[in-house]
Amino acid sequence: MTSVKGFIVNALAGTGGVTFLPRLMAGRATVFMLHRFDCPEVGVRGHDLGFLRQALGYLRRNNYELISLRELYGRLVHDAYSVRREVAFTIDDGYFDHAQVASPIFAEFDCPVTTFVTTGFLDQQFWFWWDQIEFIFESARRPAISVGVGDKTLQYQMNGPGKRAESIADFTDYCKTLKTEERLQAIALLAEVAEVEMPRKPPARYAPMTWEALRVAEQQGMEFGPHTVTHPILSQTSDEQSAREVTQSWEKLRRESKNPVPVFCYPNGRFLDFSEREIRIVRQAGLCGAVSGEPGYFDRGQVMKDADEGFRARRFAFPDNMTDLIQYVSGIERAKQLLRREA
Ligand SMILES: [Zn+2]
Incomplete structure (x- = not known):
């Protein structure tokens, strides 16, 4: 029996590719x-x-x-x-x-x-906790923020290209590891040290x-x-x-x-x-x-x-681009999955 890789490569190389990809996708739907x-x-x-x-x-x-x-x-x-x-x-x-x-x-x-x-x-x-984090970091006027959470201190620089986005991503990841109560506390503390007033209702964008x-x-x-x-x-x-x-x-x-x-x-x-x-x-x-x-x-x-x-x-x-979109829906991504599995 030929390997999956050989089969796929042959099929894609030959005219068989035209009918091969749909068959590879039989029974599979793309949900975005x-x-x-x-x-x-x-x-x-x-x-x-x-x-x-x-x-x-x-x-x-x-x-x-x-x-x-x-x-x-x-x-x-x-x-x-x-x-x-x-x-x-x-x-x-x-x-x-x-x-x-x-x-x-x-x-x-x-x-x-x-x-x-x-x-x-x-x-x-309520409004979403990840939006609150973004709101706090984007509204903060302090040049640096340092939050003591659990047994560690998270330090963030606000100025410089991409600094705020990095801080948002890092603090959000940290919050994903917390239980709901702890997360709410951590965000309240962040708002306090950043000196940002949290509106009860979400700003329009959230x-x-x-x-x-x-x-x-x-x-x-x-x-x-x-x-x-x-x-x-x-x-x-x-x-x-x-x-x-x-x-x-x-x-x-x-x-x-x-x-x-x-x-x-x-x-x-x-x-x-x-x-x-x-x-x-x-x-x-x-x-x-x-x-x-x-x-x-x-x-x-x-x-x-x-x-x-x-x-x-x-x-x-x-x-966010046509190449990736076509890979998913056509079955090319499916062919790649099979190749990776075989490797
Ligand atoms: Zn969701």
């Missing part, structure tokens, strides 16, 4: 994960809108099937899949730009998209969409799924909190939206951020699947073999 969208009026830097339009236009022209997450899961039940390559879009968290900026663009291309909302955020109970805006976006074709109430890393929560985060976000969304998608999205989304416990809870809540943030294809074959796989489905972060 997006976050913020450019909105310069309020200072949001996110996905470039020109590139998003270019990408959606490319997928449409090249006969990809733009499919909703709901339909992707629906096809599992019927064991049916399209002969065209399937691509699904998802957006995480529920910021205002998802409804105001992204929804009309996806509607322009008649492209289904599922946005996962953190329901307590939409209820305006604001959620309103429930009213969600319903308008829903009419434009955007669909919505649950993404917890408070966006904790679920593997760090108690049994009670984990269950509450899943069921209450789903119940709230069912009350507020017309036809929510019964697919859950784990906060932070790496495999270590949730466990068997969450899969059980999500199932018990009556949801039919869940997505992670681990990179990879939505693999129908694996889900057929092990139903739990549908509750830890993989997604690719949406790229």
Whole structure:
């Protein structure tokens, strides 16, 4: 038997490549994960809108099937899949730009998209901790900040190219290792030593969409799924909190939206951020699947073999250039995965 590498290289080199890549992708769909969208009026830097339009236009022209997450899961039940390559879009968290900026663009291309909302955020109970960190470092007037946390002192220089961005990334990473309470304390302390007054409501650039805006976006074709109430890393929560985060976000969304998608999205989304416990809870809540943030294809074959796989489905972060986009959706990335596995 020829090696996987030999097989792929031969197929790509010959005319066989034309039919080979689609076969390599049979049973696999590309699910993209997006976050913020450019909105310069309020200072949001996110996905470039020109590139998003270019990408959606490319997928449409090249006969990809733009499919909703709901339909992707629906096809599992019927064991049916399209002969065209399937691509699904998802957006995480529920910021205002998802409804105001992204929804009309996806509607322009008649492209289904599922946005996962953190329901307590939409209820305006809090704003996200990572946005608070960014806000503090960007508002700080002191030239240096030194925060004593636990048994160490974190030191940050504010002046110089890229210094603030580095500090934001470092402190955010540090906070990811903390439990919710400790994290809130660390951020409060950071604000104190940086001498930054924290507004109770988020500044415009960090604001959620309103429930009213969600319903308008829903009419434009955007669909919505649950993404917890408070966006904790679920593997760090108690049994009670984990269950509450899943069921209450789903119940709230069912009350507020017309036809929510019964697919859950784990906060932070790496495999270590949730466990068997969450899969059980999500199932018990009556949801039919869940997505992670681990990179990879939505693999129908694996889900057929092990139903739990549908509750830890993989997604690719949406790229910022056409070369990467084409690699993901065409199957070139799949060929590369196989080569890496063989190596
Ligand atoms: Zn999230």
